Amino acid sequence: MQQTQTVGGTSHAELDAWVKEVAAHTRPKEVVWIDGSDEEIERINAELVEAGTFTKLAEDTLPNSYHALSDPDDVARVEDRTYICSVEEKDAGHTNNWMDPQEMKDLLWPLYEGSMEGRTMYVIPFVMGHLEAEDPKYGVEITDSAYVVASMRIMARIGAKILAKMEETGAPFVKGLHSVGAPLAEGQQDVPWPCNETKYIVHFPEELAIWSYGSGYGGNALLGKKCYALRIASVMARDEGWMAEHMLILKLTNPEGRTHYIAGAFPSQCGKTNLAMIQATMPGWKAELVGDDISWMRFGPDGRLYAVNPEFGLFGVAPGTGADTNPVAMATIEKGNSIFTNVARTPDGGVWWEGMTEEPPAELIDWHGERWTPDMGKVSSHPNSRFCTPITQCPTIAAEYDEPNGVPISAIMFGGRRKTTVPLVSQSRDWQHGTFVGATLSSETTAAATGAVGVVRRDPMAMLPFIGYNAGDYVDHWLEIGKQADADKLPKIFMVNWFRRDEDGGFLWPGFGENSRVLKWMFERIEGDVEAQESPIGYLPHPEDIDTDGLATSTEDVAAALKFDAEEWRQELPLIKEWFAKFGDDLPSAMEDELATLEERLAGA
Numbered sequence: 001m002q003q004t005q006t007v008g009g010t011s012h013a014e015l016d017a018w019v020k021e022v023a024a025h026t027r028p029k030e031v032v033w034i035d036g037s038d039e040e041i042e043r044i045n046a047e048l049v050e051a052g053t054f055t056k057l058a059e060d061t062l063p064n065s066y067h068a069l070s071d072p073d074d075v076a077r078v079e080d081r082t083y084i085c086s087v088e089e090k091d092a093g094h095t096n097n098w099m100d101p102q103e104m105k106d107l108l109w110p111l112y113e114g115s116m117e118g119r120t121m122y123v124i125p126f127v128m129g130h131l132e133a134e135d136p137k138y139g140v141e142i143t144d145s146a147y148v149v150a151s152m153r154i155m156a157r158i159g160a161k162i163l164a165k166m167e168e169t170g171a172p173f174v175k176g177l178h179s180v181g182a183p184l185a186e187g188q189q190d191v192p193w194p195c196n197e198t199k200y201i202v203h204f205p206e207e208l209a210i211w212s213y214g215s216g217y218g219g220n221a222l223l224g225k226k227c228y229a230l231r232i233a234s235v236m237a238r239d240e241g242w243m244a245e246h247m248l249i250l251k252l253t254n255p256e257g258r259t260h261y262i263a264g265a266f267p268s269q270c271g272k273t274n275l276a277m278i279q280a281t282m283p284g285w286k287a288e289l290v291g292d293d294i295s296w297m298r299f300g301p302d303g304r305l306y307a308v309n310p311e312f313g314l315f316g317v318a319p320g321t322g323a324d325t326n327p328v329a330m331a332t333i334e335k336g337n338s339i340f341t342n343v344a345r346t347p348d349g350g351v352w353w354e355g356m357t358e359e360p361p362a363e364l365i366d367w368h369g370e371r372w373t374p375d376m377g378k379v380s381s382h383p384n385s386r387f388c389t390p391i392t393q394c395p396t397i398a399a400e401y402d403e404p405n406g407v408p409i410s411a412i413m414f415g416g417r418r419k420t421t422v423p424l425v426s427q428s429r430d431w432q433h434g435t436f437v438g439a440t441l442s443s444e445t446t447a448a449a450t451g452a453v454g455v456v457r458r459d460p461m462a463m464l465p466f467i468g469y470n471a472g473d474y475v476d477h478w479l480e481i482g483k484q485a486d487a488d489k490l491p492k493i494f495m496v497n498w499f500r501r502d503e504d505g506g507f508l509w510p511g512f513g514e515n516s517r518v519l520k521w522m523f524e525r526i527e528g529d530v531e532a533q534e535s536p537i538g539y540l541p542h543p544e545d546i547d548t549d550g551l552a553t554s555t556e557d558v559a560a561a562l563k564f565d566a567e568e569w570r571q572e573l574p575l576i577k578e579w580f581a582k583f584g585d586d587l588p589s590a591m592e593d594e595l596a597t598l599e600e601r602l603a604g605a
């Protein structure tokens with residue numbers, strides 16, 4: 001057998017053995033250990049341009065930025081191809097696909113045989129969260145995709161510094177194996193976006209291992225993000241008494257200079273990144289970004305829940321992002337150092353997507369790589385097209401972002417896309433009620449995952465695709481967390497809905513920056529400065545307590561957005577029951593109690 005050339009290496013025996021085992025099986029032409037240096041990424045970017053995966057964008061407007069178009073069948077997370085292979089089937093629960101770990105390996109390992117032929121195998125050491133954290137959470141991703149290397153470099157803390165600390169401490173690490181599943185025969189011409197029709201995104205929680213095959217799309221291939229920081233980490237968190245959640249984290253400061261940190265769980269494509277980068281529309285209020293997608297929370301010495309953002313970059317939905325809706329995101333992107341995937345390109349080396357500007361440019365190259373003009377009546381960018389940008393470039397980043405032990409959370413929001421039923425904002429009565437609100441959260445499906453769009457589904461804590469274990473145990477873990485702290489130290493829990501519609505299908509609430517008016521009400525509730533009215537679904541604002549100074553929306557629309565409608569909620573009951581029935585015996589009894597309470601209160605409403 002021909003000797004594989006290797007650049008770099010490790011003194012970490014377990015890691016070394018694993019990398020060698022994978023290389024012997026996948027047979028890459030070379031193995032490259034990623035050190036994270038500038039020279040290294042310059043070389044890799046140049047190779048990606050050479051391969052046609054990347055197009056370099058105009059240096060004067062988007063410095064050090066690149067454009068990529070995926071295979072048209074590799075544009076989103078593939079939930080039906082995602083597995084939790086716990087040893088026991090019951091530990092995967094009813095929300096996950098499951099297969100016996102050995103059976104899955106017997107199926108997958110042969111797919112990896114020779115799967116990296118003709119390609120470079122990269123080894124990326126990374127840490128999720130801070131290297132200086134009390135208990136840094138390490139990982140290593142093996143991948144045959146240079147696009148993944150370039151993206152991981154933005155999304156996580158990677159490279160030689162991480163590897164050195166892993167070698168020094170011998171701490172456990174998650175083993176992530178990724179292959180696009182597209183070996184190259186001698187002399188075979190590569191395609192810009194190699195991938196395989198067969199896709200598997202597989203987690204072995206007991207072994208801290210992830211095997212991803214066939215896809216190059218971010219959520220399937222950047223293994224630090226959804227696979228590790230949510231699915232695997234949720235299992236670690238259950239075992240170690242903390243929480244790994246699909247939540248943004250924002251810092252909110254009122255005109256008097258008082259501060260609260262608020263976390264928010266919304267399903268993919270439901271507004272986390274936008275809210276995390278919000279600019280308050282009311283004078284004197286200030287919002288800053290801590291995290292936009294993932295929050296790891298654990299109790300601090302003072303008994304409060306502290307959250308860190310384990311990521312290092314933003315992987316944001318491009319369409320709908322513009323100077324009007326999210327000027328902070330636009331300013332972040334314009335600093336460059338970004339990768340844009342499946343958006344349209346302008347003839348002068350810029351990017352464009354639906355919603356960036358009101359008027360589209362006269363001519364574009366669309367996400368299929370074809371000439372596009374506005375009169376064609378089709379979108380130029382894929383609805384799940386993304387920007388991938390260093391978080392430190394965000395002009396509103398909070399300094400505490402770099403705090404290894406995180407920020408104390410005063411409130412948690414749950415939200416989703418609901419055309420009807422769910423009011424603009426309500427507050428849960430207590431932690432258990434809030435857990436019920438989270439466990440029954442519902443939202444219309446989006447383009448972030450393959451499959452139908454716009455279908456209402458239950459999405460517990462916005463974690464449906466990301467809970468790495470039994471969903472009943474997960475809800476129980478939430479209840480347990482609530483028992484570990486005094487009620488007054490726990491975050492208050494709110495439910496929001498920016499997406500309620502009028503009869504003509506228009507949004508009742510303007511959303512985006514104006515959501516700060518809702519944040520203000522939450523802030524005042526946290527501080528105990530404002531009364532609320534009781535309702536069967538929790539506390540509702542008195543309409544006059546929502547600050548509408550300078551808001552262009554009509555009073556009727558605001559009232560309709562805020563409205564609690566008992567009849568709509570009575571129609572929700574059978575859906576909640578149907579959802580709970582799926583848990584079988586795994587549903588904590590406290591959830592049955594909360595459902596009974598809701599039913600009773602609705603009967604009297």
Ligand code: GDP
Pocket residue numbers: 266267268269270271272273274275292316317318319320321325498499507510511512515
């Ligand atoms: P994430 O995937 O949860 O981070 O969601 P994003 O913040 O990326 O937003 C997803 C989509 O929802 C984008 O097209 C946004 O423009 C849109 N969006 C975000 N916030 C709002 C809002 O408050 N109102 C409305 N109508 N749309 C929003």
Ligand code: PGA
Pocket residue numbers: 077219267268269270272273293315316317448
């Ligand atoms: P999102 O993250 O929540 O920002 O959409 C990506 C995803 O969930 O696929």
Ligand code: MN
Pocket residue numbers: 246267268293
């Ligand atoms: Mn997400």
Ligand code: MN
Pocket residue numbers: 269272273274292293315316317
């Ligand atoms: Mn996002």
